[in-house]
Amino acid sequence: MLKYALLGFLNYRSLNGYELKQIMESSTKNFWHADLSQIYKALKSLEAEGCVVSSLEHQSERPDRRNYEITEVGQQALHNWLASPLTTTSRMKEELLLKVFFSGQLNPETILTQLRLQRDLHQQQLAHYSGQTVEDVEQNASSLEAPALDKILWESTRRAGILYEKMYITWLEETIASIESHGAGES
Amino acid sequence: MLKYALLGFLNYRSLNGYELKQIMESSTKNFWHADLSQIYKALKSLEAEGCVVSSLEHQSERPDRRNYEITEVGQQALHNWLASPLTTTSRMKEELLLKVFFSGQLNPETILTQLRLQRDLHQQQLAHYSGQTVEDVEQNASSLEAPALDKILWESTRRAGILYEKMYITWLEETIASIESHGAGES
């Protein structure tokens, strides 16, 4: 999947590994991310498959950098991926939920502390997404020339982040309240 | 992480790999899942670490089965994990969002078809979670003797699934509508 994310960005313009990492961090990080070393490996394997071509650019006073450009093969691969529908929903892994599920034998305060911390973290993330505008995504994301539909879709992914964080905070608050009132009933 | 999930279940009672898979499918699958072969591998490595002990049980007319029991070392490991707070939020990977992000250069109908399909799938999942009661979770989950707090926490994880699916459907409908009205403006 990472390969398609990289091809997706390279389809706008040529980039190096380091830039791809930065662009992902400022645009897709709430639903897709990757480590730098993973990006470098993926780029190599994309080149081996003929989906991209690279050229080494020498810089004085800065490390050399390798520029990647998408090929026709790569564009085909990207289009095929975009066009083939997902027939299942994605299964998530949420460590916090797993902990909650098994926290019954512990002191309720142990899990309450963790839930309150997560609530604060999610509130920060919500504030971050809410303060971001489509223009920010456009600029940070790539300084790519984006047609009108792109902007609608990018805004939609930002909106997904906001809805997700709001939902998460609602759930955390509900859960904290329900554990607290259980404790109150006990004492 | 899978290791702690397994220890969590084994802390209620002894189980074999096959049973662990079934229990996960009927209780934690909306926030944690694992493949059978992965479970068998994890159990072996848990045994090597001294967190569980196993014994082979011979059955006539059924395959032999290997029963796993948690040890004190395993209980310690589980408690340590439960007690150590998560200081970050979990980063998710959502292939659909990634596709949406890069679908701007395609025919809008291509992504609309996919979004409508996902909406149907999420509606099915919502119906499934909504129809499930705490008692179902209790029974399917393990036929474990669960104290009152466990039930509250299990119900809370089920509730997380419901909120998540509702949020997802809301987002899908918003996104479908916004792409549709963009297309209408064009024509």
Add this chain to the structure above:
DNA sequence: AGTTACATGTAAAACGTTACATGATTGT
């Protein structure tokens, strides 16, 4: 003097999926 930004990579480990292999019993 220490950190961050720039820039690329290797090596090892951990984690996860898919396919294969076996084999009896029960239900359709």
Add this chain to the structure above:
DNA sequence: ACAATCATGTAACGTTTTACATGTAACT
């Protein structure tokens, strides 16, 4: 006859993370 349930595993492959290694320039 065919598929599903029970039950365990190996092998190969693919993905992801973490740690290490290098080196300059700018900022604090």
